Amino acid sequence: MTIHIRQLTKTYKLGVERVHALAGVDLDITQNEFVAIMGASGSGKSTLMHILGCLDRPTTGSYDLNNKPMHKMGSAGLARVRNEEIGFIFQSFELLNRASALKNVMLPMIYSRKHWLTARSRAKRALERVNLADRIGHKPNQLSGGQRQRVAIARALVNEPSILLADEPTGNLDSTTTNEIIDLFKQLHDEGQTIVIVTHEEEVASHAQRIVRLRDGIVESDHPTAEDPIHRRWLAGAAAAAQEAADNTEPRPSQGHDTPATGASA
Amino acid sequence: MILFRIALQTFGLALGQIWSNKVRSLLTTLGVIIGVASVVAVIAALQGLKTTVLDEFEKLGANRVYIDGQLPRSMWATGSWRDVQLKLHEIETIRERCPSITSITPELWRSYPTEYGDRKLDSVPTVGIWPTWHDIVGRQIIQGRPFIPIDESDRRFVCIINDKAIEELDLPREPVGEYLRIAGKRFLIVGVVETVTLNLFGGGDSSAEVFVPFGTAQVLAPRAWISHAWGSLSSPEHVDDAKAEIAFVLRKMRELTAEDEDTFQIEVIQQFIDQFNAMAKGITAGASGIVGISLLVGGIGIMNIMLVSVSERTREIGLRKAIGARPGVILVQFLVESVTLCLAGGAIGLAAGQGLISLIRSIPESPLKDASVPAWAVILAVGFSASTGVIFGMFPAIKAARLDPIEALRHD
Numbered sequence: 321m322t323i324h325i326r327q328l329t330k331t332y333k334l335g336v337e338r339v340h341a342l343a344g345v346d347l348d349i350t351q352n353e354f355v356a357i358m359g360a361s362g363s364g365k366s367t368l369m370h371i372l373g374c375l376d377r378p379t380t381g382s383y384d385l386n387n388k389p390m391h392k393m394g395s396a397g398l399a400r401v402r403n404e405e406i407g408f409i410f411q412s413f414e415l416l417n418r419a420s421a422l423k424n425v426m427l428p429m430i431y432s433r434k435h436w437l438t439a440r441s442r443a444k445r446a447l448e449r450v451n452l453a454d455r456i457g458h459k460p461n462q463l464s465g466g467q468r469q470r471v472a473i474a475r476a477l478v479n480e481p482s483i484l485l486a487d488e489p490t491g492n493l494d495s496t497t498t499n500e501i502i503d504l505f506k507q508l509h510d511e512g513q514t515i516v517i518v519t520h521e522e523e524v525a526s527h528a529q530r531i532v533r534l535r536d537g538i539v540e541s542d543h544p545t546a547e548d549p550i551h552r553r554w555l556a557g558a559a560a561a562a563q564e565a566a567d568n569t570e571p572r573p574s575q576g577h578d579t580p581a582t583g584a585s586a
Numbered sequence: 587m588i589l590f591r592i593a594l595q596t597f598g599l600a601l602g603q604i605w606s607n608k609v610r611s612l613l614t615t616l617g618v619i620i621g622v623a624s625v626v627a628v629i630a631a632l633q634g635l636k637t638t639v640l641d642e643f644e645k646l647g648a649n650r651v652y653i654d655g656q657l658p659r660s661m662w663a664t665g666s667w668r669d670v671q672l673k674l675h676e677i678e679t680i681r682e683r684c685p686s687i688t689s690i691t692p693e694l695w696r697s698y699p700t701e702y703g704d705r706k707l708d709s710v711p712t713v714g715i716w717p718t719w720h721d722i723v724g725r726q727i728i729q730g731r732p733f734i735p736i737d738e739s740d741r742r743f744v745c746i747i748n749d750k751a752i753e754e755l756d757l758p759r760e761p762v763g764e765y766l767r768i769a770g771k772r773f774l775i776v777g778v779v780e781t782v783t784l785n786l787f788g789g790g791d792s793s794a795e796v797f798v799p800f801g802t803a804q805v806l807a808p809r810a811w812i813s814h815a816w817g818s819l820s821s822p823e824h825v826d827d828a829k830a831e832i833a834f835v836l837r838k839m840r841e842l843t844a845e846d847e848d849t850f851q852i853e854v855i856q857q858f859i860d861q862f863n864a865m866a867k868g869i870t871a872g873a874s875g876i877v878g879i880s881l882l883v884g885g886i887g888i889m890n891i892m893l894v895s896v897s898e899r900t901r902e903i904g905l906r907k908a909i910g911a912r913p914g915v916i917l918v919q920f921l922v923e924s925v926t927l928c929l930a931g932g933a934i935g936l937a938a939g940q941g942l943i944s945l946i947r948s949i950p951e952s953p954l955k956d957a958s959v960p961a962w963a964v965i966l967a968v969g970f971s972a973s974t975g976v977i978f979g980m981f982p983a984i985k986a987a988r989l990d991p992i993e994a995l996r997h998d
Contacts, residue, residue, distance in 0.1 A: 370992050373908070375907075375908060375992050376992060395912075395913065396912050396913075396914075399911065399913075400910060400912075402907075402908060402909060402910045403909060403910020403911075404910070408909060410905075410995065414901060414902075414905040414995070416902060418603075427906070427909060430591075430592060430595060430911075431588070431592075431910040431911045431912070432910070433588060475909070
């Protein structure tokens with residue numbers, strides 16, 4: 321079991337009021353799963369994501385990552401776990417603008433005890449994995465949005481984390497680039513990577529194996545993607561809309577969500 | 587280990603940043619630059635002054651004792667300078683009664699109009715001396731002869747001039763045997779003595795000097811005071827004996843009681859050196875005050891820019907923490923940045939101080955011509971600027987290290 325969470329709560333104090341961001345979450349994620357965590361804003365998905373990413377500690381409850389209790393760790397220990405076990409991907413990439421793609425990817429290894437001697441070659445390999453071997457020396461402002469996010473993914477991968485944690489990874493990208501990034505996630509998943517995506521887009525979630533929906537700080541539903549009732553309803557709606565669009569205009573190559581969108585381009 | 591590695595990496599990055607923001611970095615570090623430049627310049631100037639001064643003392647000789655009348659502060663209201671001047675018979679008594687003083691000479695300073703042919707100088711310092719002066723002061727006779735006892739006892743109208751006087755009075759290159767007219771009297775030149783430049787005591791640049799026998803000087807100015815006397819010691823170790831003996835003789839002759847203060851002063855060269863060192867210490871203390879203030883101002887500039895940097899880079903700090911940077915690592919990173927900034931300022935300040943010193947040195951006849959920046963001043967400057975970086979970078983660095991990564995990543 322990669323992630324094992326039991327009765328997780330998180331309470332914030334807002335002035336005199338206590339806000340229960342998480343009110344008892346149980347969640348298990350096994351190795352090489354591809355999970356989407358969904359929910360409206362205020363559902364607690366960001367809080368859960370921060371705890372999963374060891375950026376925050378739960379108020380009560382337990383969180384074991386690779387059978388190690390994260391809820392008992394100190395801040396230096398958590399920093400080390402973030403460095404070695406978790407790869408973060410952010411909505412706005414968070415690349416250092418003054419550094420080249422290679423330097424950005426090397427960044428996590430500065431803080432690593434293990435890999436700093438081989439940092440450069442590892443960073444190159446990570447950039448190859450995201451198909452950016454030819455953009456090594458480019459700075460972020462010389463790259464497109466999709467390329468920037470791929471640099472960020474390479475940075476997340478470079479320490480070979482046990483989970484890849486993506487927070488709205490396609491939120492700042494257009495649909496073409498979104499597909500490009502989702503394809504990359506699928507490729508990484510096929511290579512054995514455990515991936516957790518936090519998103520509110522059903523389209524992005526449709527590529528995951530499993531959808532966990534949060535509401536008011538508890539798990540509302542937890543189904544494989546194909547059996548998730550909300551997702552099925554959305555699929556039906558999307559298919560109808562696509563049909564309608566196909567009827568009204570010339571037929572065009574399918575971008576359907578029921579078939580894998582490998583190499584799709586509009 | 588990991589901290590050291592990060593410090594090293596950050597140092598390189600910080601240098602790059604400074605280079606790409608040249609103007610901003612220069613303005614930020616201006617305080618440090620001025621502080622370091624002034625500390626370096628002051629130290630170098632003092633060193634130069636010290637070399638010059640010690641050289642002069644060297645010329646005066648360590649074996650010598652200087653005696654003159656001195657009105658103690660408590661007598662300023664009641665006494666007169668005239669009463670405490672050295673008298674000839676006092677000097678003669680010292681010569682006879684003080685075994686540690688091997689010889690002694692009075693010096694009687696006066697300025698007279700001096701002529702040679704058509705050439706006339708309005709005011710040439712003319713010094714009345716005993717023949718013993720040559721042994722005590724040790725200035726070389728270049729031409730002719732020194733004074734001999736008969737010059738003194740017969741109050742002859744003979745004189746010894748220095749080589750500067752040859753130029754200034756348009757004398758022939760070998761002036762011995764020529765006659766000078768001093769205060770309207772004819773003086774035979776019997777010798778030429780070397781010129782010793784005493785920047786600090788001789789009244790600036792050396793000029794023509796004329797020496798005459800002491801008795802003759804008294805004939806020219808019967809009521810003139812003896813300026814001071816020089817005695818030579820049998821050996822430098824007898825300094826304290828000599829001072830005690832002279833003090834005993836003078837106190838007895840001046841009928842001073844146990845409560846009275848000395849109405850004379852006895853100085854040996856070591857005392858001048860001590861006095862100079864005390865003065866140098868004073869200057870150093872004053873200068874360090876100024877330097878301290880400019881480093882404080884400089885440090886505040888550094889702190890300000892580092893706080894700006896921390897808030898500009900909040901998201902970056904959040905990211906670094908998210909990918910595994912411990913708080914200590916962030917702290918070190920920002921400290922190294924501020925120290926690097928300060929060191930860069932220190933380096934520029936060192937160069938500026940060096941430039942300032944070169945400028946001062948190039949002034950002709952400057953008493954600071956030997957000024958140079960000693961190695962320890964360089965180390966001091968580097969240490970000062972580095973500690974400014976640590977002290978004033980600490981608060982922004984702590985602020986950065988304490989940032990919550992979640993909040994930091996939300997910052998815009």
